[in-house]
Amino acid sequence: MNVNSLIEDKFITEKPELSLSRRERDKLLRRADILRAAEHVFALKGYYEATIQDIAREAQYATGTVYLYFKDKESLYFSLVERKYSDLLAILKERTSVARAAREKLEIFIHENLGFFERNQDFFRIFVSEGNKSQALKVGRFHKLSVIKQHREFVTELVKLGQEERLIRSDFSAKQIGDVLIPIFMSVVFNWLKEESKGAKSLSRMSGFILDMFLNGAGKK
Amino acid sequence: MNVNSLIEDKFITEKPELSLSRRERDKLLRRADILRAAEHVFALKGYYEATIQDIAREAQYATGTVYLYFKDKESLYFSLVERKYSDLLAILKERTSVARAAREKLEIFIHENLGFFERNQDFFRIFVSEGNKSQALKVGRFHKLSVIKQHREFVTELVKLGQEERLIRSDFSAKQIGDVLIPIFMSVVFNWLKEESKGAKSLSRMSGFILDMFLNGAGKK
Amino acid sequence: MNVNSLIEDKFITEKPELSLSRRERDKLLRRADILRAAEHVFALKGYYEATIQDIAREAQYATGTVYLYFKDKESLYFSLVERKYSDLLAILKERTSVARAAREKLEIFIHENLGFFERNQDFFRIFVSEGNKSQALKVGRFHKLSVIKQHREFVTELVKLGQEERLIRSDFSAKQIGDVLIPIFMSVVFNWLKEESKGAKSLSRMSGFILDMFLNGAGKK
Amino acid sequence: MNVNSLIEDKFITEKPELSLSRRERDKLLRRADILRAAEHVFALKGYYEATIQDIAREAQYATGTVYLYFKDKESLYFSLVERKYSDLLAILKERTSVARAAREKLEIFIHENLGFFERNQDFFRIFVSEGNKSQALKVGRFHKLSVIKQHREFVTELVKLGQEERLIRSDFSAKQIGDVLIPIFMSVVFNWLKEESKGAKSLSRMSGFILDMFLNGAGKK
DNA sequence: CATGAATGAGTGTTCATTCAT
DNA sequence: GATGAATGAACACTCATTCAT
Numbered sequence: 001m002n003v004n005s006l007i008e009d010k011f012i013t014e015k016p017e018l019s020l021s022r023r024e025r026d027k028l029l030r031r032a033d034i035l036r037a038a039e040h041v042f043a044l045k046g047y048y049e050a051t052i053q054d055i056a057r058e059a060q061y062a063t064g065t066v067y068l069y070f071k072d073k074e075s076l077y078f079s080l081v082e083r084k085y086s087d088l089l090a091i092l093k094e095r096t097s098v099a100r101a102a103r104e105k106l107e108i109f110i111h112e113n114l115g116f117f118e119r120n121q122d123f124f125r126i127f128v129s130e131g132n133k134s135q136a137l138k139v140g141r142f143h144k145l146s147v148i149k150q151h152r153e154f155v156t157e158l159v160k161l162g163q164e165e166r167l168i169r170s171d172f173s174a175k176q177i178g179d180v181l182i183p184i185f186m187s188v189v190f191n192w193l194k195e196e197s198k199g200a201k202s203l204s205r206m207s208g209f210i211l212d213m214f215l216n217g218a219g220k221k
Numbered sequence: 222m223n224v225n226s227l228i229e230d231k232f233i234t235e236k237p238e239l240s241l242s243r244r245e246r247d248k249l250l251r252r253a254d255i256l257r258a259a260e261h262v263f264a265l266k267g268y269y270e271a272t273i274q275d276i277a278r279e280a281q282y283a284t285g286t287v288y289l290y291f292k293d294k295e296s297l298y299f300s301l302v303e304r305k306y307s308d309l310l311a312i313l314k315e316r317t318s319v320a321r322a323a324r325e326k327l328e329i330f331i332h333e334n335l336g337f338f339e340r341n342q343d344f345f346r347i348f349v350s351e352g353n354k355s356q357a358l359k360v361g362r363f364h365k366l367s368v369i370k371q372h373r374e375f376v377t378e379l380v381k382l383g384q385e386e387r388l389i390r391s392d393f394s395a396k397q398i399g400d401v402l403i404p405i406f407m408s409v410v411f412n413w414l415k416e417e418s419k420g421a422k423s424l425s426r427m428s429g430f431i432l433d434m435f436l437n438g439a440g441k442k
Numbered sequence: 443m444n445v446n447s448l449i450e451d452k453f454i455t456e457k458p459e460l461s462l463s464r465r466e467r468d469k470l471l472r473r474a475d476i477l478r479a480a481e482h483v484f485a486l487k488g489y490y491e492a493t494i495q496d497i498a499r500e501a502q503y504a505t506g507t508v509y510l511y512f513k514d515k516e517s518l519y520f521s522l523v524e525r526k527y528s529d530l531l532a533i534l535k536e537r538t539s540v541a542r543a544a545r546e547k548l549e550i551f552i553h554e555n556l557g558f559f560e561r562n563q564d565f566f567r568i569f570v571s572e573g574n575k576s577q578a579l580k581v582g583r584f585h586k587l588s589v590i591k592q593h594r595e596f597v598t599e600l601v602k603l604g605q606e607e608r609l610i611r612s613d614f615s616a617k618q619i620g621d622v623l624i625p626i627f628m629s630v631v632f633n634w635l636k637e638e639s640k641g642a643k644s645l646s647r648m649s650g651f652i653l654d655m656f657l658n659g660a661g662k663k
Numbered sequence: 664m665n666v667n668s669l670i671e672d673k674f675i676t677e678k679p680e681l682s683l684s685r686r687e688r689d690k691l692l693r694r695a696d697i698l699r700a701a702e703h704v705f706a707l708k709g710y711y712e713a714t715i716q717d718i719a720r721e722a723q724y725a726t727g728t729v730y731l732y733f734k735d736k737e738s739l740y741f742s743l744v745e746r747k748y749s750d751l752l753a754i755l756k757e758r759t760s761v762a763r764a765a766r767e768k769l770e771i772f773i774h775e776n777l778g779f780f781e782r783n784q785d786f787f788r789i790f791v792s793e794g795n796k797s798q799a800l801k802v803g804r805f806h807k808l809s810v811i812k813q814h815r816e817f818v819t820e821l822v823k824l825g826q827e828e829r830l831i832r833s834d835f836s837a838k839q840i841g842d843v844l845i846p847i848f849m850s851v852v853f854n855w856l857k858e859e860s861k862g863a864k865s866l867s868r869m870s871g872f873i874l875d876m877f878l879n880g881a882g883k884k
Numbered sequence: 885c886a887t888g889a890a891t892g893a894g895t896g897t898t899c900a901t902t903c904a905t
Numbered sequence: 906g907a908t909g910a911a912t913g914a915a916c917a918c919t920c921a922t923t924c925a926t
Contacts, residue, residue: 030889048269051916062891067918159439169441172430177439179412183404191400209393217438218380218398220390248906272899274909283908285902294900490711493920495888504887506923515921601881611883614872619881621854625846633842651835659880660822660840662832693910715896725912727898736896891923902912 031069034059038080043122047077078145084123085147088116092154102162106214109158110185111207117189118203125193155181168215185210252290255280259301264343268298299366305344306368309337313375323383327435330379331406332428338410339424345410376402389436406431473511476501480522485564489519520587526565527589530558534596544604548656551600552627553649559631560645566631597623610657627652694732697722701743706785710740741808747786748810751779755817765825769877772821773848774870780852781866787852818844831878848873 037059041050052073056063070076095112096105117124155178162168168177188210192203241249258280262271273294277284291297316333317326338345376399383389389398409431413424479501483492494515498505512518537554538547559566597620604610610619630652634645700722704713715736719726733739758775759768780787818841825831831840851873855866 027889052918053916063917064892064919065890068889073917162439166441168439172434176430177434179408180405180434180439183408184401187400187404209397213393213398213401213438215438215440217434217436217440218383218389218401219436219438220387273901274899277909284900284910285908286906288901289906494922495920498888505889505921506887507885509922510885604881608883610881614876618872619876621850622847622876622881625850626843629842629846651839655835655840655843655880657880657882659876659878659882660825660831660843661878661880662829690910714894726896727913728911730897731910887924887926889923889925891921893920895919896917898916899914900912902910903908904910905908 027069030061030065034061034066034069034076035080035083038076039084039123042077042080043125052076080123082145082147084120085145085151088113089147089150089154091116092151096158102158102165102167105158106162106167107207107211109155110210111204113185114189114204114207114210121193124189152178152182181214184214248290251282251286255282255287255290255297256301256304259297260305260344263298263301301344303366303368305341306366306372309334310368310371310375312337313372317379323379323386323388326379327383327388328428328432330376331431332425334406335410335425335428335431342414345414373399373403402435405435469511472503472507476503476508476511476518477522477525480518481526481565484519484522522565524587524589526562527587527593530555531589531592531596533558534593538600544600544607544609547600548604548609549649549653551597552652553646555627556631556646556649556652563635566635594620594624623656626656690732693724693728697724697729697732697739698743698746701739702747702786705740705743706787743786745808745810747783748808748814751776752810752813752817754779755814759821765821765828765830768821769825769830770870770874772818773873774867776848777852777867777870777873784856787856815841815845844877847877 034055038050038055041054041058044050045054052066053063055076056066059066066076070079092109092112096108099105099108156174159168159174159178159181163170163174185206188206189203192201192206195201255276259271259276262275262279265271266275273287274284276297277287280287287297291300313330313333317329320326320329377395380389380395380399380402384391384395406427409427410424413422413427416422476497480492480497483496483500486492487496494508495505497518498508501508508518512521534551534554538550541547541550598616601610601616601620601623605612605616627648630648631645634643634648697718701713701718704717704721707713708717715729716726718739719729722729729739733742755772755775759771762768762771819837822831822837822841822844826833826837848869851869852866855864855869858864
């Protein structure tokens with residue numbers, strides 16, 4: 001089964017704002033309820049230990065209801081991921097577009113990413129397990145999700161722009177360099193999620209550190 | 222249940238070379254058989270989709286035998302991780318100790334890390350799932366494993382040394398900077414694992430790129 | 443629950459031709475729609491694998507609508523059977539009544555039965571499963587359906603007439619002998635339904651064979 | 664999926680009498696326990712309404728145990744049918760072989776068949792549902808079971824022999840005529856099963872009637 | 885009346901774990 | 906100690922039936 005076929009693109013790409021019958025709007029709302037519940041439960045327990053009943057109960061629906069909106073557990077999970085990344089991408093595109101210079105775009109990119117992760121801690125906690133009982137089940141499946149690819153491509157484009165503007169070195173490919181930026185802030189996010197005293201510090205504060213480390217490295221100048 | 226309590230440290234810390242009765246030596250050998258099998262099966266199927274029977278069959282033992290050596294499935298899994306990281310740590314300590322200068326130590330650290338990952342692809346593939354059906358089951362549990370902590374501390378120490386030698390900037394803490402190095406090469410490893418054409422390129426070749434990016438960053442000088 | 447209570451006899455025995463309000467006529471029409479759809483779906487999938495939704499969709503009604511016309515799935519099923527046999531009985535009675543002699547009546551009986559089965563292959567295919575995943579759920583329930591009984595009684599009467607006319611032997615009861623005739627043509631029907639090359643041969647052609655076997659037996663004279 | 668592949672022929676064709684380790688013998692015994700329980704439960708409730716739990720409970724095993732001996736519910740069911748018919752065939756072959764003349768073989772065939780049905784009422788009750796909630800699910804699947812085919816072929820051979828000996832008419836094919844004999848006694852069996860007063864009359868008594876009707880037909884001579 | 889979304893009990897099946905041999 | 910058969914709790918998923926709109 002193809003990963004992307006699991007996702008009902010209709011719900012993701014369609015702009016639900018206009019001209020929906022009450023029926024359709026309600027349907028979308030319920031779908032959202034379930035996704036919200038799933039986000040919470042998956043984040044808490046992980047994919048395998050979360051049960052559909054957990055999710056249904058959290059969403060205050062009956063078990064069977066979940067299956068009216070999602071083909072199966074896997075499809076629900078992928079829809080969730082797809083949706084989150086889709087939202088993130090939309091924000092990133094919109095916000096970075098206001099800047100001209102690559103450096104400024106980078107700043108915004110990092111800042112918005114951090115902000116999004118901060119606002120969606122629950123969701124990203126899913127990934128932060130850092131391998132906990134991880135499984136490579138059908139490795140590559142996940143990172144082939146089109147949104148994940150798009151996020152990566154977005155970074156590559158940003159780096160490419162930086163290279164054109166001579167902000168970023170050109171002795172390595174944009175892709176290679178982009179693949180360094182992402183884990184740097186993932187690691188920052190991860191460490192932030194781990195800490196108990198999250199209340200105090202804001203994740204967004206870290207954007208300076210990330211950009212600095214990314215551009216200048218750890219070496220003393 | 223405490224994570225570390227899951228691990229029978231005896232088997233890990235004890236030097237098995239001397240003064241073991243045949244009994245005890247056999248026991249250790251069988252344990253190793255099972256761990257080897259578990260590594261293979263977990264890597265192939267992931268934690269949840271691997272069954273104890275799969276592992277027992279692979280190890281050519283009966284199902285029940287696994288339980289003579291490991292309390293339960295989880296304990297087996299954590300023992301595996303603990304063991305791998307323990308081996309890695311031993312290698313890193315030994316190899317970096319031959320160098321004096323922080324820079325050289327860093328080079329060796331990265332090189333040996335990559336080499337170890339390359340030699341143990343199967344095992345690390347477990348983690349590389351990067352969230353595929355990830356589960357945050359008892360988040361934080363995993364990264365509290367003492368070996369994982371030790372690996373992180375090892376990096377911190379290395380960075381600290383680099384700071385003392387003025388190789389590495391001191392405007393951020395050693396821990397913070399260390400937490401940047403690890404994900405950089407994790408990302409390199411990940412991308413390498415993903416590629417089909419693994420046969421061609423060697424992972425160890427990438428150590429130059431990693432050190433360069435880590436020390437100098439992506440910025441054009 | 444009594445089987446016959448499952449059937450809303452009203453709909454079956456009443457002659458719907460006269461004096462029905464539009465309301466009632468519409469109701470009957472819808473009921474017929476659903477029965478038609480049920481016949482198709484049950485024949486295709488069997489009782490247990492057919493869902494009410496399948497049937498509703500086939501009839502182009504909503505799921506709930508089915509329940510306005512039938513108490514439950516079982517009742518729908520029995521209504522279907524009742525109706526089919528009721529139709530068959532009506533035809534048999536009418537057609538055989540034109541003949542005087544028992545032999546002629548028998549000929550017509552067999553011929554019309556075969557014709558009916560041929561015209562309603564879909565429906566009878568339901569039974570032809572010959573036990574496939576059969577279920578004796580509440581054994582005896584089915585053959586207690588009044589129409590099934592009536593069909594059997596009809597045959598008995600025919601045999602009785604034959605005995606009176608000395609066409610048929612009298613050393614066994616009419617019922618016993620009748621119970622031999624039915625399975626003979628059921629078996630012919632069954633074998634006909636099984637064959638792929640149904641298009642070619644007509645089922646009605648077999649009436650000669652059946653009557654011959656029934657009256658003269660397999661023995662060489 | 665091929666029907667016959669559902670059946671573990673090993674258990675059916677192998678003669679379990681000799682040279683089985685205790686292990687293997689026990690295994691076979693347990694398999695038999697479960698088949699016995701399944702026979703009872705399927706006969707009582709039918710395929711769909713019987714649950715694996717019912718069967719396990721009846722056999723006094725845990726649910727999971729059933730799956731150690733049978734791949735799934737369907738396989739258990741087909742094994743049951745296959746086994747019964749296999750036993751029947753073995754008996755028929757053995758007993759009819761003592762006779763020379765076709766007529767005598769036929770007598771034995773009918774008599775033994777009836778005896779077998781009588782001894783295995785429970786099992787055959789499964790089929791006797793006479794269409795109760797029957798389903799043609801994948802029509803033809805069932806009658807393609809090799810044992811069912813073999814039973815039919817056995818009858819055909821018997822008829823063929825009768826034709827050679829000029830006991831049976833030759834104006835129809837042996838197959839066609841054989842297909843008449845089977846339903847005649849099936850109908851007798853069915854009617855016998857239906858009756859409450861089974862205790863009184865023995866099914867085997869009916870063999871005279873069946874042979875008479877089959878050879879001479881219902882016509883008055 | 886008609887609708888079809890919601891319900892939730894119920895089923896087949898898996899698998900970690902135990903324990904008699 | 907080793908075995909592997911037995912266990913039974915647990916889970917994804919289905920579908921007859923209900924009921925608010």
